[in-house]
Amino acid sequence: MFGMNKNDTTMLLLVAVLTMLAPFILNPFPTDSGLAQFNAGYPDLMQRFVIFGIFAIGFNILFGLTGYLSFGHAAFLGVGSYSAVWMFKLLSMNVIPAILLSVAMAGVFALVIGYISLRRSGIYFSILTLAFAQMSFNLAYSVLTPITNGETGLQLTLNDPRILGVSQTADGSIPVTSLFGMEMRSTYEMVVGPWAFQFNVGYYLSALVLLAVFYLSIRIFRSPFGLMLRAVKSNQQRMNYTGLNTRPYTLAAFVISGMYAGLAGGLLASMDPLAGAERMQWTASGEVVLMTILGGAGTLIGPVLGAGFIKYFENIFSKINESVLHSWFSALPDGLEDLLVTLVYPFVGKGWHMTLGILFVLVVVFLPGGLVEGGQRITTWLRSKKADGNKPTSTTEPAE
Amino acid sequence: MSNSKFTRRGMLKTGAVAGAGVALPTIFTASSVAAYTNEPTGGSVTLGFNVPQTGPYADEGADELRAYQLAVEHLNGEGDGGMLNTFSSKELQGNGIMGKKVEFVTGDTQTKSDAARASAKSMIEKDGAVMITGGSSSGVAIAVQGLCQEAGVIFMAGLTHSNDTTGKDKKANGFRHFFNGYMSAAALAPVLKNLYGTDRNAYHLTADYTWGWTQEESIAAATEAMGWNTVNKVRTPLASTDFSSYIAPVLNSGADVLVLNHYGGNMVNSLTNAVQFGLREKIVNGKQFEIVVPLYSRLMAKGAGANVKGIHGSTNWHWSLQDDASKAFVKSFGTKYGFPPSQAAHTVYCQTLLYADAATRAGTFNPCGIGEALEGFEFDGLGNGKTLYRAGDHQCFKDVLVVRGKENPTSEFDLLEVVEVTPAAQVTYPIDHPMFAGGALGTCNAG
Secondary structure, eight states, rough: OOOHHHHHHHHHHHHHHHHHHHHTTTOOTTSSSSGGGGOOOOHHHHHHHHHHHHHHHHHHHHHHHHOOSOOOTHHHHHHHHHHHHHHHHHTSSBHHHHHHHHHHHHHHHHHHHHHHTSSSSSHHHHHHHHHHHHHHHHIIIIITHHHHOOOGGGOTTTOOOTSSSSOOOOTOOHHHHOOOEEETTTEEEEEETEEEEEHHHHHHHHHHHHHHHHHHHHHHHSSSHHHHHHHHHHHHHHHHHHTOOOHHHHHEEEHHHHHHHHHHHHHHHHSOEEEGGGGGGEEEEEEEHHHHHHHHHHHSHHHHHHHHHHHHHHGGGOOOOOHHHHHHHTTTTTHHHHHHHHHHGGGGGGHHHHHHHHHHHHHHHTTHHHHHHHHHHHHHHHHHHHHHHHHHTTOOOOOO | OOOOOHHHHHHHHHHHHHHHHHHHHHHSEEEGGSSSTTTTOOEEEEEEEEEEESSTTTHHHHHHHHHHHHHHHHHHTTTTTTTTTTOOOOOOSSBTTTTTTTEEEEETTTTTTHHHHHHHHHHHHTTTOOOOEEOHHHHHHHHHHHHHHHHHHHHEEEEEEOGGGGGOOOOOTTEEEEHHHHHHHHHHHHHHHHHSSSOOEEEEEEEHHHHHHHHHHHHHHHHHHOOOOEEEEEEEEEEEEEOHHHHHHTTTOSSSEEEEEEEEEEHHHHHHHHHTTTTGGGGGGTTTTEEEEEEOOHHHHHHHHHGGOOOOEEEEEEEEEEEEEEHHHHHHHHHHHSSSSHHHHHHHHHHHHHHHHHHHHHTOOHHHHHHHHHHTTTEEOOSSEEEEEOOTTTTTEEEEEEEEEOOOSSSSSEEEEEEEEEEEHHHHHHHHHGGSSOOOOOOOOOO
């Protein structure tokens, strides 16, 4: 279907089903049960899942295919956000022009940064991109304050021009971002018994964009261009010796991946019209690297999983505070309760970084292929168990 | 020939499906019937406490969280009641808010606008918080205030000292109890004039964001009005931890006063650096070199240790105040945690009480009703004397304290002494003051 083989079609359909049914899947626990703490099905987090999924998919086109590890991708995300917010300030609150400008601006930035950085490979390339990203961050943070509003972040005000829209609505408030009248923030809440499921316009827009760019990424992975990029990863020198100039290919991959990041930035700003410089900081660039590696670099679905994993930790685990822990263990005797709370507390709340770090180490050590490899191992194990049932005497032969 | 057969079983099946279809609307009840965002329907009401637990203002955030928990206890009728007993409005009975038990959720702003908004959004969308409060950075407070305006919930600002919070970025759903940069300058200037004279050269080091900018502007304007000259204004990134490279140029600038527009961890580091460079022993232009920290807190004084001795600044409230309200608050906070509260803890405690009181007086949790109840509200008994929540910009007007780092502290908490209590009238400004112009409250949004 759509020029894809059967496996890829299945995967796209799987992603489509998962994203479309996310409000149900992510809200498995009744609203007033103790486990509701772990529900992730609220608009803001679902939007973050898919938007950072887009960011990671784009990063994976560069890192997974060519092996070039960019440490400055957050710069493009930031550029995208600022462009989008400026579009909301100057033109209108429609998200289409904002997203288009974010993608275009990020593309231009990626072209310039990529043109210079791609003269080197390996660690030098990583350092160059990191340097550019830090430069962009510092520019946004202080030097370009008139454009970026520095640390406070760029925000909409009541006296922005908004040529094609209105500066303020009839009741004197700032208009909200919309797609031809459909407000991004409008949410329909469906209450089924003790459950509440939220369907948000902004989320579904982001999810549709995710599906489109996921499809595009599949096509890139399977195209001759994608094959060329993989060749760059396996041995670039050899390609150069055969008389082939690889730079146009790597630059194209860099720009495409930068535009994905810009798209993610534009979407972030469309969901919540604010752009802060910290979006460009090196920690943000490192985060997308973590997402990709955690999920499985070079695989199609891995980065989306990784993005979801990290965002879940950031938003759900960080909110478990001491009193929540006490309520969990309240059935136990006092001394034991306090002991358990003391033991668990460093790993949740503000300690969520530590839990994530431990998991990251475990994944890298035991599952070098990321969560995707974990999934594969489980399926293989299940299959072999099934096969074992049929042929109990079969032994596993090494492949080589 | 028709294939349809009407059997008993078939009829029953169809009937069951149709029945389920008719019953659907009663199962799927859209919540759009609620009059405003997160209307509390059960026996409890949820408040969102959004404070920095990591980053340069983490100490302040931790203290704010303690005060919030204390306020919730007092509202629910636990503990000794604290300032509920001294508050001039007697609506709060210790039975929650209007009989609904107060519950809360917490979040980490990381002192970043983005993270703070994400955290506040999850409180509103997931936990059903009807009010968001907190923020130990004006950048964050302004970002979250904007979000609350859009989402239709009340924002009770915590520790935010920028003029912009109730100036050009003011919002109808946002309220601030804390004082601001202009008030600090108005209170400090006369004291500085008496101490250091009218012929001084000031050098500003400023945290590079909305709070730093507006405080620098306010202090520079107030000191220039009494004859001081501003030599230079240097902006430092909020995330800096080492200020030596910014201190060194001060030595050769010809300045004889250093104004540190820094707060929290920033101020602790910059003041320590300045003292290490021997600035306080220097004689410049025939005058003793002086350092001024316009916004002071006990937590900072604790962090900077002996370096704060004799350094002047202003503060919103201090635990050594001897009025009944302050004493009651210090007592219940001290009993629970074992040390006195900071000004950040005091302001967020007051904000929680003020919100609860306004909701009770308005008889609703609707942000518009609460807004009306707070606007123009005059109260007393919360530790700052007579206070007014001005209707035009949602800023509280009350006395400002000028404090000095104590030379001979008697305990590890006794670090600051109050030099002067500047009356509210002296720090009051018109709503259209140029430093606060350019914004509009807009109208209240109930979602």
